[in-house]
Amino acid sequence: MAVETKTTCPYCGTGCGVIARREGDGQVSVKGDPDHPANFGRLCSKGSALGETIDLEGRLLHPEIGGRQASWEEALDLVAERFGAAVAEHGPDAVAFYVSGQCLTEDYYVANKLMKGFIGSANIDTNSRLCMSSSVAGHRRAFGSDTVPGTYEDLELADLVVLTGSNLAWCHPVLYQRLAAAKAARPDMKVVVIDPRRTMTCEIADLHLPIRADGDVALFMGLLAHLARSPALDRAYIAAHTRGFHAALAEAEALDDATLQALTGLTPAEIETFFRLFAGTTKVVTCYSQGVNQSTSGTDKVNAILNCHLATGRIGRPGMGPFSLTGQPNAMGGREVGGLANMLAAHMVLEDPEHRGRVRRFWKAPVIADRPGLKAVDLFRAAADGRIKALWIMATNPVVSLPEADLVRAALSTCPFVVVSDMSGTTDTAREADVLLPSLGWGEKDGTVTNSERRISRQRAFLTAPGEARADWWQMAEVARRLGHGAAFAYQGPSEIFAEHAALSAFENDGSRDFDIGAFADMSNEAYEELPSFLWPRPANRQGKERFFADGRFYHGDGKARFVAVSAQPAERRTADFPLTLNTGRIRDQWHTMTRTGKSARLSAHIAEPFCEIHPRDAAALGIEDAQLVTVTSPLGRVILRALVTVRQAEGALFAPMHWNDAYAAKARIGALIPGLTDPHSGQPATKNVAARAAPFAAAAYGFAVLAQKPGDLDCAYWALGKAEAGWRLEFALEEAPANWADWCRAAFGLDPSLEPIGYLDATGGDVRLAFFAGERLVAAVYLARGPVAVARGFALAQLGQSHGDLKARLGVIAGRPDAGRVDAGAIVCSCFSVGINQITAAIRQGAQSVEAIGACLNAGTNCGSCRAEIKGILHACHAAAAE
Numbered sequence: 001m002a003v004e005t006k007t008t009c010p011y012c013g014t015g016c017g018v019i020a021r022r023e024g025d026g027q028v029s030v031k032g033d034p035d036h037p038a039n040f041g042r043l044c045s046k047g048s049a050l051g052e053t054i055d056l057e058g059r060l061l062h063p064e065i066g067g068r069q070a071s072w073e074e075a076l077d078l079v080a081e082r083f084g085a086a087v088a089e090h091g092p093d094a095v096a097f098y099v100s101g102q103c104l105t106e107d108y109y110v111a112n113k114l115m116k117g118f119i120g121s122a123n124i125d126t127n128s129r130l131c132m133s134s135s136v137a138g139h140r141r142a143f144g145s146d147t148v149p150g151t152y153e154d155l156e157l158a159d160l161v162v163l164t165g166s167n168l169a170w171c172h173p174v175l176y177q178r179l180a181a182a183k184a185a186r187p188d189m190k191v192v193v194i195d196p197r198r199t200m201t202c203e204i205a206d207l208h209l210p211i212r213a214d215g216d217v218a219l220f221m222g223l224l225a226h227l228a229r230s231p232a233l234d235r236a237y238i239a240a241h242t243r244g245f246h247a248a249l250a251e252a253e254a255l256d257d258a259t260l261q262a263l264t265g266l267t268p269a270e271i272e273t274f275f276r277l278f279a280g281t282t283k284v285v286t287c288y289s290q291g292v293n294q295s296t297s298g299t300d301k302v303n304a305i306l307n308c309h310l311a312t313g314r315i316g317r318p319g320m321g322p323f324s325l326t327g328q329p330n331a332m333g334g335r336e337v338g339g340l341a342n343m344l345a346a347h348m349v350l351e352d353p354e355h356r357g358r359v360r361r362f363w364k365a366p367v368i369a370d371r372p373g374l375k376a377v378d379l380f381r382a383a384a385d386g387r388i389k390a391l392w393i394m395a396t397n398p399v400v401s402l403p404e405a406d407l408v409r410a411a412l413s414t415c416p417f418v419v420v421s422d423m424s425g426t427t428d429t430a431r432e433a434d435v436l437l438p439s440l441g442w443g444e445k446d447g448t449v450t451n452s453e454r455r456i457s458r459q460r461a462f463l464t465a466p467g468e469a470r471a472d473w474w475q476m477a478e479v480a481r482r483l484g485h486g487a488a489f490a491y492q493g494p495s496e497i498f499a500e501h502a503a504l505s506a507f508e509n510d511g512s513r514d515f516d517i518g519a520f521a522d523m524s525n526e527a528y529e530e531l532p533s534f535l536w537p538r539p540a541n542r543q544g545k546e547r548f549f550a551d552g553r554f555y556h557g558d559g560k561a562r563f564v565a566v567s568a569q570p571a572e573r574r575t576a577d578f579p580l581t582l583n584t585g586r587i588r589d590q591w592h593t594m595t596r597t598g599k600s601a602r603l604s605a606h607i608a609e610p611f612c613e614i615h616p617r618d619a620a621a622l623g624i625e626d627a628q629l630v631t632v633t634s635p636l637g638r639v640i641l642r643a644l645v646t647v648r649q650a651e652g653a654l655f656a657p658m659h660w661n662d663a664y665a666a667k668a669r670i671g672a673l674i675p676g677l678t679d680p681h682s683g684q685p686a687t688k689n690v691a692a693r694a695a696p697f698a699a700a701a702y703g704f705a706v707l708a709q710k711p712g713d714l715d716c717a718y719w720a721l722g723k724a725e726a727g728w729r730l731e732f733a734l735e736e737a738p739a740n741w742a743d744w745c746r747a748a749f750g751l752d753p754s755l756e757p758i759g760y761l762d763a764t765g766g767d768v769r770l771a772f773f774a775g776e777r778l779v780a781a782v783y784l785a786r787g788p789v790a791v792a793r794g795f796a797l798a799q800l801g802q803s804h805g806d807l808k809a810r811l812g813v814i815a816g817r818p819d820a821g822r823v824d825a826g827a828i829v830c831s832c833f834s835v836g837i838n839q840i841t842a843a844i845r846q847g848a849q850s851v852e853a854i855g856a857c858l859n860a861g862t863n864c865g866s867c868r869a870e871i872k873g874i875l876h877a878c879h880a881a882a883a884e
């Protein structure tokens with residue numbers, strides 16, 4: 001019998017409600033929860049494909065010590081013994097936890113409690129340091145607390161939505177769809193996108209400001225000065241509810257127009273249009289994400305934005321306010337439990353002795369950390385230079401995602417004892433572990449997450465735990481017990497942890513702290529099971545509220561908000577040797593280091609390779625052609641990527657995705673190129689403005705292969721592997737062509753040495769095509785050329801699942817394209833219905849002139865809708881081409 005479970009998507013901070021349906025035969029399908037207020041039934045491409053990512057391939061199913069399977073008892077004893085010994089010998093600061101915004105609140109709470117209250121160090125940091133810490137620091141400077149004032153509804157109610165440093169269409173797709181729907185219903189609504197690249201998000205923009213890297217502080221300072229000269233300035237609000245306006249304004253006014261233009265790279269007309277629009281619209285929401293946070297001026301960028309909202313009193317009211325878009329599903333929950341090295345639980349302040357005393361009393365803790373711990377980049381440097389003797393990494397893959405990624409890898413081999421808790425035992429980080437602990441993943445674990453609008457939702461289990469995998473909180477509670485803290489960690493389940501967390505949030509609070517969910521302090525396990533999603537705050541004896549700061553009351557001691565007098569500094573990193581700016585970020589269908597989305601063939605079809613976007617003029621100057629392989633080099637390292645020549649990219653700048661890693665590509669771990677430069681206030685690394693250079697990669701042969709079996713270790717200068725419906729897809733290149741391609745293929749792909757391929761060889765052009773069959777089944781088709789391989793990828797991939805009884809069918813594989821009269825789909829745009837760009841352009845040529853019309857004839861864009869921005873982009877491109 002089928003069972004339906006209401007849960008929450010484990011990917012982005014939009015926090016969509018999901019209904020998972022498990023059939024009697026174990027098959028799982030997912031759909032959006034129509035009753036969930038984050039998504040009202042919508043899901044994006046990643047959410048819709050969740051059912052394809054929960055298989056057990058690559059899963060870590062048993063604890064391992066030094067690569068051998070071990071029992072939980074043995075592994076946990078060892079972890080406790082080594083952490084205990086390190087603390088006894090070198091003090092509490094010799095150990096550290098590095099956790100994640102993908103931990104559930106309950107896991108996070110236990111990790112933070114154990115480290116800060118029982119081990120007695122604040123050496124617990126999280127990948128949220130790379131993600132949200134500049135927003136946290138900015139909020140705390142301005143508001144006296146880390147508070148997101150508004151809700152998603154504000155984006156729909158606004159007359160102007162400014163998106164700065166956010167590729168909403170790809171990174172918060174359902175929120176983007178809500179915004180797009182609101183704009184369609186109210187065409188007067190304006191959207192401004194501020195981003196050095198012309199991203200897919202720009203498809204709904206009325207104005208795109210292609211800002212120079214890190215020009216944001218200058219832009220929003222200029223805006224503040226403009227607002228001060230306009231009727232938009234709310235002097236009464238400033239006087240009643242804020243401090244520091246004049247100092248901030250003085251700095252802003254000192255910025256002259258020429259400097260403003262130089263730092264932002266924008267024309268006077270672009271700047272003027274934006275300033276007028278902002279000043280002239282009362283209902284304005286400014287959303288920001290990693291283009292703001294991941295910078296050496298990230299915190300100042302946040303405050304430059306907040307200054308403009310405070311100056312106009314446009315905060316905490318319907319359709320108005322600054323809005324920090326959180327990335328991970330539980331970035332916010334991590335902040336609520338105080339899981340950063342410089343925070344305390346329940347939004348209390350580590351530096352405040354009264355707060356420390358309060359948390360210690362509540363926890364009945366033997367100690368409490370009394371100074372901030374090491375922030376992520378410094379934490380791994382400390383591991384590298386021997387200061388950290390035992391490190392526990394949980395739900396994050398720092399060998400890929402941290403800057404100085406090679407140093408991080410070296411740090412893990414230097415550090416005497418590294419524990420990794422993950423679902424996968426084969427990540428780049430897991431490979432460096434001394435002890436591997438198998439964790440429950442989405443669908444198996446139980447707890448809560450908080451999304452960008454402060455909405456707490458349940459993640460519920462609907463699958464049985466595979467192998468010996470156990471919840472992260474349980475692993476830590478067991479270690480705590482072995483360290484002698486059994487009584488404080490005697491939880492029977494996540495509901496008890498959540499209730500304790502709720503009780504702490506209300507403990508001696510009385511409205512003095514924003515985070516209060518005291519209404520749930522006595523919650524039973526049954527109530528927790530049924531818990532519908534809710535927005536915090538939810539105090540026990542008072543009314544909750546939708547928005548913060550509507551009353552003009554902030555959390556600094558005097559109740560007033562602070563303007564921060566920021567100043568604009570140039571952030572020019574380029575040098576003669578490294579004359580380009582490397583920007584890094586996300587693509588639509590992959591999640592971070594691909595440990596889960598990489599399992600889905602549909603998601604891997606959208607963009608199947610690590611790439612580097614480059615402007616046509618830069619490409620021409622460097623002798624780089626579209627689809628050629630290129631090296632991208634920084635002072636720290638070098639990667640090999642596929643060139644994507646596009647005017648969406650600004651001149652002088654490159655963009656590369658953060659996703660690919662050593663499990664999916666030869667040399668594409670972009671973190672290895674990024675220096676550990678951080679924001680002085682937040683410690684957040686600057687992953688979007690890196691000096692680099694690019695050059696063509698000298699490949700003697702390019703190859704594309706479809707393979708029935710996953711190949712083992714590949715000995716190619718370049719390779720990128722992706723999941724396909726019936727096997728694997730592989731792009732590769734060699735610096736030297738082998739003497740015999742058939743031999744090479746058999747060895748490289750682990751094929752039966754007795755298999756003889758059919759194929760052809762074009763000696764002059766250099767094209768070679770080989771297909772290996774086992775009976776009627778295709779086991780490998782390999783297409784080789786001296787330059788980028790021109791073969792219909794989708795067609796070749798489809799051959800894997802088909803039988804090839806006759807010679808004609810086999811020769812068709814070699815031809816590498818569909819029969820005459822049939823269109824090859826081309827690169828997949830709509831992953832729900834596998835509709836490619838060639839089909840969409842054909843439909844446009846036949847008269848489909850809108851996203852809806854294309855949907856009507858091809859279904860593209862009619863399910864999850866994540867590709868609608870791209871379809872719009874293709875329509876624009878076709879129209880532009882037709883007009884030329």
Ligand SMILES: Nc1nc2c(c(=O)[nH]1)N[C@H]1C(S)=C(S)[C@@H](COP(=O)(O)OP(=O)(O)OC[C@H]3O[C@@H](n4cnc5c(=O)[nH]c(N)nc54)[C@H](O)[C@@H]3O)O[C@H]1N2
Binds near residue numbers: 013171583
């Ligand atoms: N598909 C997908 N979605 C995701 C994720 C994923 O891995 N895949 N990850 C989630 C997570 S954890 C996060 S943090 C979010 C991130 O979500 P976003 O922040 O929207 O994503 P990014 O691609 O990192 O960066 C956003 C944009 O900032 C721009 N940018 C770079 N430098 C500057 C600058 O100096 N100023 C301005 N104004 N813009 C700049 C980049 O060009 C880029 O388009 O996405 C979440 N959603």
Ligand SMILES: Nc1nc2c(c(=O)[nH]1)N[C@H]1C(S)=C(S)[C@@H](COP(=O)(O)OP(=O)(O)OC[C@H]3O[C@@H](n4cnc5c(=O)[nH]c(N)nc54)[C@H](O)[C@@H]3O)O[C@H]1N2
Binds near residue numbers: 127130328395593687
């Ligand atoms: N160059 C560059 N680098 C970046 C960024 C960028 O824009 N550019 N963005 C940064 C940002 S914003 C972020 S958030 C980080 C993300 O970077 P990471 O956190 O390193 O990336 P993930 O792939 O999400 O890693 C999550 C890991 O946890 C495992 N996992 C999943 N669920 C569970 C669970 O329930 N329990 C346990 N124990 N393990 C689990 C997964 O298998 C995976 O190995 O990357 C940062 N790095």
Ligand code: SF4
Binds near residue numbers: 013174
């Ligand atoms: S927008 Fe997509 S990835 Fe984000 S929570 Fe919703 S379904 Fe998941």
Ligand SMILES: [Mo]
Binds near residue numbers: 131132
């Ligand atoms: Mo993130």
